[in-house]
Amino acid sequence: MTHQPQEALVEPDAVGLGSSGDDPGEGHETVRGRGGRFTGYWLMLPSALWLALFFLVPFYSLIAMSLYDPTGSNLTGYDMTWHVANYVDTIQAYWRPLLRSFWYAAMATVACLVLGYVLAYAIAFKAGRWKNLMLVLVIAPFFTSFLLRTLSWKLILADEGWIAEGLRTLQILGEDGRLLATPFAVVAGLTYNFLPFMVLPLFASLDKIDNRLVEAAGDLYASPARAFFKVTLPLSMPGVVAGTLLTFIPAAGDFINAELLGSPNQRMIGNIIQNLFTNQGDYAAAGALSMTLMIVITVGVVFYIRRAGTEDLV
Amino acid sequence: MSALHRLGRWVGEHLVLALGVLVLVYMFVPVAIVGLMSFNDQASRNVYRFDGFTLDNWLNPCDPSGMCSSVVRSVEIALLATVVATILGTLAAFALVRHRFVGRGPLNTLIILPMAAPEIVLGSSLLALFVSAGFGGQLGFWTIFVAHVTFCLSFVIITVRARLSGLDDNLEQAAMDLYATENQTFWRVTFPLVFPGILGAALLSFSLSFDDFIITNLNAGQTVTFPMYVWGAAQRGIPMQVNVIGTAMFLVAVLIVLGNEVARRRQSKVTA
Numbered sequence: 074m075t076h077q078p079q080e081a082l083v084e085p086d087a088v089g090l091g092s093s094g095d096d097p098g099e100g101h102e103t104v105r106g107r108g109g110r111f112t113g114y115w116l117m118l119p120s121a122l123w124l125a126l127f128f129l130v131p132f133y134s135l136i137a138m139s140l141y142d143p144t145g146s147n148l149t150g151y152d153m154t155w156h157v158a159n160y161v162d163t164i165q166a167y168w169r170p171l172l173r174s175f176w177y178a179a180m181a182t183v184a185c186l187v188l189g190y191v192l193a194y195a196i197a198f199k200a201g202r203w204k205n206l207m208l209v210l211v212i213a214p215f216f217t218s219f220l221l222r223t224l225s226w227k228l229i230l231a232d233e234g235w236i237a238e239g240l241r242t243l244q245i246l247g248e249d250g251r252l253l254a255t256p257f258a259v260v261a262g263l264t265y266n267f268l269p270f271m272v273l274p275l276f277a278s279l280d281k282i283d284n285r286l287v288e289a290a291g292d293l294y295a296s297p298a299r300a301f302f303k304v305t306l307p308l309s310m311p312g313v314v315a316g317t318l319l320t321f322i323p324a325a326g327d328f329i330n331a332e333l334l335g336s337p338n339q340r341m342i343g344n345i346i347q348n349l350f351t352n353q354g355d356y357a358a359a360g361a362l363s364m365t366l367m368i369v370i371t372v373g374v375v376f377y378i379r380r381a382g383t384e385d386l387v
Numbered sequence: 388m389s390a391l392h393r394l395g396r397w398v399g400e401h402l403v404l405a406l407g408v409l410v411l412v413y414m415f416v417p418v419a420i421v422g423l424m425s426f427n428d429q430a431s432r433n434v435y436r437f438d439g440f441t442l443d444n445w446l447n448p449c450d451p452s453g454m455c456s457s458v459v460r461s462v463e464i465a466l467l468a469t470v471v472a473t474i475l476g477t478l479a480a481f482a483l484v485r486h487r488f489v490g491r492g493p494l495n496t497l498i499i500l501p502m503a504a505p506e507i508v509l510g511s512s513l514l515a516l517f518v519s520a521g522f523g524g525q526l527g528f529w530t531i532f533v534a535h536v537t538f539c540l541s542f543v544i545i546t547v548r549a550r551l552s553g554l555d556d557n558l559e560q561a562a563m564d565l566y567a568t569e570n571q572t573f574w575r576v577t578f579p580l581v582f583p584g585i586l587g588a589a590l591l592s593f594s595l596s597f598d599d600f601i602i603t604n605l606n607a608g609q610t611v612t613f614p615m616y617v618w619g620a621a622q623r624g625i626p627m628q629v630n631v632i633g634t635a636m637f638l639v640a641v642l643i644v645l646g647n648e649v650a651r652r653r654q655s656k657v658t659a
Binding site: 114116120121123124127128129130131135137188189191194196199205210211216217219220221223224227228229231233265296298318322323325326327328333342343346347351356359364 | 392396400406411414420435475479481482494505506508515516520534594605613618634636648
């Protein structure tokens with residue numbers, strides 16, 4: 074095979090390694106590889122190496138760390154003793170914050186789904202020429218520090234703030250009822266902080282829906298509500314699945330909201346892991362808890378994607 | 388068409404948009420409060436409430452000791468991590484869209500995984516690596532840099548890949564048909580078309596890196612970045628100047644995004 078550039082243009086498989094020329098799925102991608110057949114490898118190599126070295130290898134280190142002898146310290150070093158009991162001990166000691174994390178994350182995810190669906194639907198179908206602007210606005214709060222925005226919620230939910238005062242006047246909140254330092258405050262903070270992660274994938278899948286399908290449902294005498302539940306919602310399921318995952322996973326591992334908006338009674342698993350690492354220097358226990366979190370989330374995600382039946386998320 | 392039906396229509400037309408705008412407003416309430424608090428004439432560091440209007444915080448942003456040096460450190464790390472992640476990620480995106488090679492499927496999965504893992508797990512695994520490799524005593528600028536490139540890389544690859552795969556092949560075809568060399572086609576046609584995606588990815592990287600706390604805190608040692616300064620201040624009492632930094636960052640980012648958008652519109656008018 075000659076390697077003239079024009080050749081690469083007309084012949085989709087000039088780079089080789091692909092299936093034979095009559096591949097209808099990829100056939101239109103005629104501007105394939107420039108240069109030689111190894112160009113793809115060279116372009117990919119730096120990123121692949123980086124991710125292998127600083128993402129995959131660290132997981133191996135974390136697994137190893139979670140099995141260290143807990144009597145060591147980060148000053149004297151740890152002995153590798155395959156101490157599986159680390160898992161049992163930490164789960165026994167911290168099962169409450171662990172469960173609480175998943176519970177809070179689940180509530181925040183549901184709240185995000187409701188708020189996010191409304192916003193994503195409005196952007197996709199109702200925004201007209203304001204679509205791009207609204208999308209930019211969804212991302213814009215990210216440019217103010219996460220911590221500062223969370224601290225603002227501390228101000229909004231403060232005991233002497235308007236909202237707490239108002240709810241007390243309306244008798245919804247008891248005489249000395251508080252919003253701050255309650256599970257509500259933590260879940261509200263999580264909901265707020267991870268909402269954009271819900272809106273963006275929801276928008277992506279809503280925006281792809283062919284409006285003619287919804288119109289067809291209307292022509293066939295479906296009410297708008299029925300058309301929504303029978304056509305729009307099922308077609309947006311990939312976005313729902315991606316959005317709930319992108320919200321739930323970081324929310325379950327977060328400790329900033331629990332620390333700034335909650336009290337010690339709302340501590341989540343992230344607070345414990347962080348504290349074990351930075352204050353107590355108990356790396357073995359912290360590693361074991363971190364792995365537990367990762368394992369539970371991975372199993373949950375696999376199960377969830379199977380149930381939801383959308384394996385082609387990306 | 389029944390009255391009920393028409394009512395449903397109307398509600399669908401207007402209520403949803405109004406609710407959507409309301410959700411957007413909700414997203415901006417804390418941003419507005421950060422802006423407002425940047426003008427706060429703070430009576431005491433221990434009480435976080437609005438005590439009165441002043442320009443002092445904006446005029447003397449570096450008054451709280453250690454804050455501005457933490458901002459400088461965050462900017463240094465973010466710039467460096469952004470440059471490295473954007474270059475590596477853009478190359479990878481080209482490889483994934485334009486080339487075929489063995490292992491493309493697993494690599495596509497590998498790229499998603501860092502975004503799907505909770506930050507606390509990513510942070511602890513990197514710390515585990517650094518400690519076991521003997522860098523436990525040297526945590527600081529460079530370990531933060533490595534951590535930031537790692538989580539920015541995935542976002543860059545995905546952003547640039549999306550832009551690249553949405554590209555219209557015909558423009559490149561046309562350039563080649565008009566006897567442009569491969570290099571000319573790439574630099575005069577392909578690259579300018581992909582550039583907004585690369586710029587967006589860089590902006591995203593910068594703000595992710597500048598804002599990261601959870602991963603940074605585990606791998607920082609004695610180094611203090613801006614979010615770590617805010618975290619520490621939240622325990623001791625917050626100087627209002629942190630809100631000045633937060634607001635300034637927000638305004639700069641919004642200006643960049645708007646500038647990019649205006650340039651894009653002008654460009655599309657020229658080509659149209």
